[in-house]
Amino acid sequence: MINPWWAICILAPVFFVIGALIHALIRRFRMTAFNSLLLTFGLTVIIDAFIQWIWTADFRKLESVYSNSKFEIFGIYLPYAESFSFAISLICACSVYWVMKRTDMGKAVRAIAQDPQMATAYGINQKLITMCLAGFCTALAAVAGVCVSLIFTLNPSQLYTWIGVVFAVVMLGGLGSAFGPLLAGMLIGVSESITMVFIAPSWAPIVSFTLLIGLLLFRPDKI
């Protein structure tokens, strides 16, 4: 059994390469944005079937060094796994913010987002940077996966539930923002917990979407 920190250190670079390769494929075939969505959808289905094949469709729980361990701070007991995940998400959000706002690389990414052709004309290596970006996003997803595995029971069909939650969080937090999704994630997490306690745990999955649909109904211009 290895420490989750080590898991992250190994998985992040591996998934960086995977993400960059998928992006290279999308680029190679000059895919439209929507076709690339379908491509990743196809990959998801294959991965889902693969996970079912190896680990079956049963629910499983990861027994890590952190499960069941708690620590006390100011008289409150905090579970280690959740605190670990929260620390990781803070670190990720802060570093994404710093990279995007303060470094040349971040400026290049924002320039490409606004006008890829002009960015290329001014000497930005668009190909390399978007590949790195795709790799970086995939690596972040792998880190998130480690955090999920520490806290939740696992099941292959959950893949699709998580897509929905991620999507709701990003939409609520704002596209292209580093701290918005962090706040939105906390909002959704807290709302889900409240729903579980006061209504019933089985209603929790629809909380994020209800919030999202509320946003769409009342503030469609904010999307």
Add this chain to the structure above:
Amino acid sequence: MPIKRSLPNILLLGLILACVPWMGLSAFWLSFLYLILYWSVLTLSWNVFSGYSGYFSFGHGAFFGIGIYTVAYMCGQLEYPFIQMVALGGVLSGATGVCIGAIVFRVKRVRGELFALLTLAVTFIISTIVLNTPIDGGPGVYLNSVQVPKLGPNLPATFYLLILILFILALFISKAIGSSKLGSALFAIHDDEDAAEVMGVPTFKTKLIALFISSALAGLAGGIHAVFVSYVTANEIFSINVPLFVVLMSILGGTRHWAGPALGALVITVLQYVFTIGDNALLGKMVLGLVLILVILFKPDGFLGGVARRNDKKEAKKIGEKYGVSLSSVKNSTPTHFHVDHQNSSAPHQTKERGLEPHTHNNWQSNQETLLEAQDLCMSFSGLKVLQNLNLEIYQGEILGLLGPNGSGKSTFINVISGHYKPTSGSLVFSGSDITHLQAHEIAQQGIARTYQIPRPFSNLTVFENTRLVASYARCISLNAATPFAIEALEKVGLEHKIDSLPQDLNLHQRKFLEFARALAAKPKLLMLDEVLSGLTPSEIQSAIALILNIKAQGTTILFVEHVMSAVMALADRVAVINHGQLLAKGDPKDVMRDPKVITAYLGKKLADA
């Protein structure tokens, strides 16, 4: 091919398939045929909206599931009659589709992505609701006791015939929409939704109608399928399988061909069956994912994508021949002859023959009726004021040249008039009525047409269809009635020999003239030209100028944004100059160009004055 000629074929197919239960097939094969038809219905219904318009729904499982659970709850638990409840399921499912659409389509950005993911989300919401209420409650619902009207010799035959009726209906709807005015609007939305709206297509309404039909059909299929499987559980019904299969089948068969989805459904269902009898369901799932990826990579148009394209071209060609259009590609693409109305166009002819000399500005002054009036028009994008208290009127029958340095707000002015942007404040009055708060397609239907600086043709429609669609929607007439106007407009700009081409086969000059043709086919009272001459060669500019004068001679008022000064001086009856969103000067072209404010705006101040 028009629907009238395909209808007998579809009915014939239905009759042949209806004989199958009396041919002595075993219950197993009847059920297998049922599954093929059932997936065809689901895929055809998905394609009617998502395939045609490009708004991919991953929530077809939700619509289908609503149909299933309406029947499961109403018939299985409350014992209402079967057929009525199938219909109710269709209506409920359609209504849900419309609600989702009405929420998502109000968002301007990321509509497509948002729609795809929100429909996926709705599947989970409905699944959670079904699981947590008496509709299912968790253990699933048995439907063994539901009475189904006896159509065939035995129960599998009855299910087969029920789904066959729905299949023929779905096939007919798919074909009918594909060749209707609604269908061409969906194709236009697929290619360039904003341009479609500005050219008169009520995009919001169109999408909701198509989405209703699509989700209602899925609901009907679900209702029949509920009793076929006779035991339903939420986890199975709302799994990712339905949306995955439906998307895969449509793409494989070809989303732009009306029968493509049915072909895709046939292929995948057989393939799936092969894996299931080998007890390799998981392997089958992997193969499906892989097939989806391979199709996206190597055959993004699907099996029948090429056929659909060839059919479109053939139809355009046939209509061209019917109207006596010469299709020889040898002909020079530059328009040389115009059917000019000779009574009031002596001036344009002089200009055309002698080059870019100004023509006499006499015909507008006698008739100073205002066609469009902008009052205190302001437009700002989060603090950046692009138009500031602009007051400008356009008189009936004139050519008004709108000038100004880059970024002065000229294009924004056109975008505000055409309804692309809503002004922050101020008002626009066109032909005596207030158009400030109208939607873009309503403005287009009032008689305002525009061209885009960078041409925005509907890239998967032929030149003919591009033009006819705009004529049909801007004039509020049927596609057939719009045909002669489309041909006329294409002849006027000299593109009639390209009638069956796709926009990608045209050069820049021809694409700019296609923009012209679409605007002319709308028969606008006011035509707004956004830098139509930029990027053209001098001889192409000459032919464009002749064309503009010809349009004016037929009584169309023209607002004309241009940087080619010689053309402005040759064409404009009046010019208006704007800078930083404010009006600097307006009036006779020569006077305005001598105005010191205008000279400063273009060339800067002299050092001594600064």
